[in-house]
Each structure stands twice: as structure tokens, then as C-alpha cells.
């Protein structure tokens with residue numbers, strides 16, 4: 131019953147949902163985002179969710195809790211969550227805060243996160259195919 | 266929990282400038298949006314002092330935790346930023362004050378995992394680890410004031 135949308139785009143690539151968190155997400159938007167993502171997992175029968183956090187300049191205990199709750203809910207709905215691209219200072223600070231993202235799988239960047247979700251970039255373009263360098 | 270009064274828009278919620286001198290900067294903590302103002306104000310303040318990216322992140326995160334505590338547990342409050350010096354060293358001091366119920370057992374409140382709400386219970390203890398100096402003045406019914414300082418490494 132979120133009265134307001136989080137404004138966070140959620141894209142779909144096959145059976146994977148791709149989304150990302152921004153610094154400007156306030157508490158209400160974070161809660162709305164949790165609702166929206168769980169709804170999309172069900173609606174799109176998603177098996178995986180990639181959450182890019184490379185834009186997040188801080189993760190405080192509220193954001194950490196949101197990520198953990200999202201992961202738990204997604205898992206109950208049959209989707210794996212990978213949180214990708216945590217900045218180094220954010221990781222250092224989280225450790226000092228004493229927060230473990232229990233149950234949350236992480237990847238160094240979005241590409242590795244997608245690979246962990248079963249997406250593979252073919253090393254060679256298919257025979258005779260035109261290689262699109264902007265892809 | 267009573268709904269805090271609606272205050273001026275976020276951007277106008279800060280008073281005073283943030284010069285490299287001793288002047289103070291205030292952020293009123295009355296709405297959730299004010300918690301975002303805290304991060305913006307502290308990001309600017311840490312840059313003013315000249316902190317590196319890891320210390321910036323530590324200070325902004327600590328401020329976010331303490332401001333949230335004042336907002337959630339203390340029913341709202343005020344965050345003040347100051348720029349102290351000691352023996353030529355520059356620092357950044359946060360003072361977060363609320364007139365809420367106070368913390369009856371401070372030692373317990375510092376323990377990681379202790380919460381009287383729905384949180385992770387890492388805010389207070391974690392914020393202390395992120396700052397160089399940390400002092401809490403509180404008593405039941407008398408509100409809570411946290412004073413936390415981080416010094417710029419020489």
C-alpha cells in the first residue's frame with residue numbers, strides 16, 4: 131500500500147531484473163522500492179535480481195537492513211539477489227560499523243554479478259557475425 | 266510515535282555557512298528528508314576540512330546513524346557541525362541533541378545487536394568506532410546529546 135513510488139527503475143533482461151540504488155533514496159522510497167521489486171519478481175517470474183550499488187556513497191544500518199530484507203524476500207519468491215559494485219570506502223565503513231550483510235551475495239561489479247546470475251558474455255562473436263563495439 | 270511537524274523544504278533547512286573557521290552549521294532533524302540533508306551537509310563539511318574519501322564516508326555514515334537515532338528514538342533533534350582545532354590539527358565535530366526519553370542503560374545501548382526498535386542495533390556502537398572521540402550525555406527523561414569528533418590525519 132505504498133502511496134508513493136520509489137522512482138527507481140527496474141529493467142528486465144530475460145529472467146533477471148536489473149536495478150540500482152541511488153544516494154537520494156530516503157526511507158519511504160527505500161520501503162516503496164522493496165515493495166516494487168518484490169511485485170516485479172512475481173509479475174516477471176524473475177529468477178535473479180542484480181542490484182547495482184556503485185552509486186551509493188554510504189550504506190548506513192538502515193540501507194543495510196533494506197538490502198538484507200530485500201534479499202530474504204526475493205529468496206522466498208525464488209529469485210537470487212546479487213548486490214554489485216560496492217565502493218571500497220563503503221565496504222570499509224560497513225565492516226567498522228560491524229554490519230555483515232547476512233545472506234546477501236555480492237559481486238565486484240555489475241558484469242560479474244550478471245555472470246554469477248548465469249549470464250555469460252560470449253568471448254568470441256558468433257561465426258560471421260558483425261561485432262558491435264558499442265554493445 | 267507522533268508525527269514531527271512539517272518544516273521548511275530540505276534545502277532551506279540548514280542555517281549558517283560552513284567556513285573553515287569555527288562557525289557552526291545546524292541541521293534540524295524533524296523529518297525523514299532531514300536525514301538526507303544531514304548527509305549532504307556532512308559531505309560538504311568533510312570536504313571543507315580536507316578528509317580523504319574513507320574518512321568522509323566514516324563521518325557521513327556516523328552522522329547518518331546518530332541523526333537517525335535522534336529522529337527515531339529521540340523524537341527529533343538538531344545536529345550541529347563544528348570545526349575544532351587542537352595543536353594545529355583540524356577536525357570535525359558533530360553534536361546531535363534531542364529532548365527525547367534519554368537512554369536508560371548506555372552500556373547496553375552500545376552493545377552491537379541491542380535495539381529497542383526494529384533496527385540492527387549497530388548504530389550507536391558503530392558510530393563510536395567510526396569517530397576518534399565519542400561522548401554521550403543522557404539521562405532518563407532528559408534527552409540525549411552525542412558529541413563525536415574525527416581529526417584530520419597529519
Ligand SMILES: Nc1ncnc2c1ncn2[C@@H]1O[C@H](COP(=O)(O)OP(=O)(O)OP(=O)(O)O)[C@@H](O)[C@H]1O
Nearest residue numbers: 191334338339374380381384385386387388389409
Ligand atoms: N537518541 C536516542 N534517544 C533514546 N534512545 C536511544 C537514542 N539513541 C539510541 N537509543 C537507544 O539505543 C539503542 C541502540 O541504538 P543503535 O543505534 O545502536 O540501534 P538501533 O537504532 O536500535 O538500530 P540501528 O541503528 O542499527 O538501525 C536503540 O534501540 C535505543 O533504545
Ligand SMILES: [Mg+2]
Nearest residue numbers: 334384388389
Ligand atoms: Mg540507530
